Amino acid sequence: MAATPQAGFWKRNQRSLAPWLFLAPGLLVFMIYVIIPIFQSIWISFYDWDGLGPKTWAGLDNYRNLLDDDSFYMSLKNNLIWLVLYMLAVPAGLGVALFLNQTVAGIRLYKSLFFFPFVISQVVVGLIFSWFYAPGFGLLPHIFKILTGHEIAVLAEAKYATYGIIAAGLWPQIAYCMILYLTGLNNINPEQVEAARMDNAKGIYMLWHIIIPQLRPATFIAVVVTVIGALRSFDLISIMTVGGPFGSSRVLSYFMYEQALSEYGTAMGYGAAIAVVLFAIMLVFITLFIVRMLSQERTA
Amino acid sequence: MFPTPIAKASPWVQTSYKIMLPVALFIWLLPLIGIAITSIRPASDLAAGNYFGMPSSFAGVENYSSVFKNSNIGWYIINSFRVTIPTVIGAVGLSCLTGFALAVYRFRGNLVVFFLFVAGNFVPFQILAIPVRDLTTQLGLYNTTTGLVLFHIAFQTGFCTLFMRNFIKALPFALIESARVEGVSEWKIFSRIVLPLMRPAIAALAVLIFTFIWNDYFWATVMAQSVDVRPVTAGMNELKGQYKVAWELISAAAIVAALPPVAMFFLMQKHFIAGLTLGATKG
Structure with missing residues (x-):
């Protein structure tokens, strides 16, 4: 192998850089399309937004409205x-x-x-x-x-x-x-x-x-x-x-769709709030699942 | 083996088991059999109230060709292939790399990244939908096959990484160690040593992802609007509206839409089940 300084660097650090290079493409698209949107949705749930115009800060209003919405309880x-x-x-x-x-x-x-x-x-x-x-x-x-x-x-x-x-x-x-x-x-x-x-x-x-x-x-x-x-x-x-x-x-999943995604759904903030509630419920199960997998990893 | 093998039971039990099998299967698949028979019924049967009896004549050719002639289902099927095949290639390809990285290297953050993939895989679609649709629109890819494919690749990479990582972990690590001792580069360890051993995992994932994506309905509805993009699942819903109570046509269309994953399943059954039941035996 050529003894250029660059090749030397690569040779010395190959083992520690390799995993990140292998991970890069997959991790990048996964971050962009899955992980970051979760936080964006949580963010949107604090706004009043029709999906096109400007967003207005609404604080917890969307969540308060949910608590007064019979459809929400029905869905839940x-x-x-x-x-x-x-x-x-x-x-x-x-x-x-x-x-x-x-x-x-x-x-x-x-x-x-x-x-x-x-x-x-x-x-x-x-x-x-x-x-x-x-x-x-x-x-x-x-x-x-x-x-x-x-x-x-x-x-x-x-x-x-x-x-x-x-x-x-x-x-x-x-x-x-x-x-x-x-x-x-x-x-x-x-x-x-x-x-x-x-x-x-x-x-x-x-x-x-x-x-x-x-x-x-x-x-x-x-x-x-x-x-x-x-x-x-x-x-x-x-x-x-x-x-x-x-x-x-x-x-909840269908209710959210009606509010924010369907042909007539323009309540993005409200829809996002519903999605966050659903996500929170799911998170309980995801956590249980991960904890169990983690203990398996430790014993393996 | 549990339950006790039936061969050890009395002949009477054996016979009744052999009779029960087809009966149970018939009841289990009754809804499907019903729709298959309806799809070959002439419309006049339905008009005359003959819903469950023998079809008065075989109208299969008529119904199926009518579905293809008078609806967009042909397009929808093509669209489904155009979404499904690139997604399978992309997600399986990316996860070979990520799975390898997480299975072979010990590095800080390994488990964190792994569980990020696992957890992301289980989130409800609704929490992704608004930002993903916006992002796709900003990229100019809303209502395009590419837009759908990009999202599907990214999302499926989560499940595929979990799968690939566990598969590679079960391979003999000594193989990699000895290659390293001989000075083989990391890329060559991946491409020459590990990748060839991953063939069964690649086959299993490919059939699974094919089925998942073909059957996806939510994203097909949210991200595709026009006839030249809409996959067959979303298209079916439209056909249902178009045909109203012409059940012989709806049934025929449903059978057509279900066929590709079914064919895939029967052709690659071993791989399909191996993929689906990963983890059902250990841990």
């Missing part, structure tokens, strides 16, 4: 319902995984087909379920009519709309949790299972005391992706009800 409540009911995907996914964790002919194809709903976009899932629920010709009202004698238009009734959408969301989410658990079950220590069998452990007892503890990594990821999925819910609501009827199926 729905977010909570989403969060709780979406969690059903975790045990349901485990159930399906246990059902499919066998070795019979064609089981691989069955597993793939059970996973199918996760691969198609939520837009398509939303359309499928809109059809499934549609009064007059959908399958579900049809079944209801046979069972109870009258139809229920799930998405047209304020009390059912959110539950109808969550059910649609659970379909791909269960598939996702199922695949996580199938992988987890595949990696269970067979000796422990056999030893427990020798001790006459079986069924539910075996599942609870031997299997589920070994599935903890899978459960952790399933919970994380389900929480994130529940709080990110937007696509299905937009496709199936547009937040309605009468705003009854809004969640």
Whole structure:
């Protein structure tokens, strides 16, 4: 190698500079498009702004207005319902995984087909379920009519709309949790299972005391992706009800969209404030996740 | 293995399991099967109230060609490819570099940068939307494929970095050590030694990101307006408005929109699942 001073410098410092050079392009775009906008949004939430004209300082006004806004409480409540009911995907996914964790002919194809709903976009899932629920010709009202004698238009009734959408969301989410658990079950220590069998452990007892503890990594990821999925819910609501009827199926993400991003949304400051609230809720979970990953890093 | 292999159970149990499998699958996929059948029904079936019976005739060709002829779906599909493919290349490419940096080097700030990527990956889109849309507008890229691609690359780099870093960490480090002893430059360690070993990770990420981006709806709605930019997810919503209750056409369009990621999944199933279940086994 040439002994120019520059090459010498590079040679001496290669090891300490290299990581930053490898990081530079990725870190740069990530900062510009993800990290900095978080702070910009927090900043915007303190202003009154229509997105085009000048911004006027509003202090905490946007947040104060939120506290007086029934739509905000409705959205928050729905977010909570989403969060709780979406969690059903975790045990349901485990159930399906246990059902499919066998070795019979064609089981691989069955597993793939059970996973199918996760691969198609939520837009398509939303359309499928809109059809499934549609009064007059959908399958579900049809079944209801046979069972109870009258139809229920799930998405047209304020009390059912959110539950109808969550059910649609659970379909791909269960598939996702199922695949996580199938992988987890595949990696269970067979000796422990056999030893427990020798001790006459079986069924539910075996599942609870031997299997589920070994599935903890899978459960952790399933919970994380389900929480994130529940709080990110937007696509299905937009496709199936547009937040309605009468705003009854809004969640914070959709409410924010209506206020600041949609065709008629010009309340940037207010929208940003909603986003900040959603972000704060998410931050609780992100922190828990990071703390756990950090303790793993330390022990690794 | 848990549950106990069915082969050890009585023949009666075995038979009933084999019967239950297709029944359960049928119920599980019922909504999808319904929409697939609707997409080949003639419109007259729907008018006559034949929603669940056998289609009176096969109108698949008619419905699907009608969707392509009378709507912009062809454009939307092309747009989706134009957004998805560059994003896959960009995000996977960048994260090979970042993942390598975070997995191989010990330096101050390593974990901080790593967790920045991880945390950023989980933030709600809404907190990014206003500034990102403004930035894109300022760059003159609002309502362009490039604008969408740039954002997607940046955002997906978070998840991809997490993935790549953990993958490289699991590689034998002695390989890198011995190359260093022999005086191989850091760039060559990356490009000649580590990169070839990353092929499975690259394949897994590529299919995953393809699916994520193809299925993205939020950004497609927020950042794209016109027919020549709008990806198929956002376009579908428009079609739904256009077709109203012509469910045979909506169904056909939905199937078309779902097809590319589905094909990707079946072709690259092993990689797809390996990518998705990363971390489900250890830790």
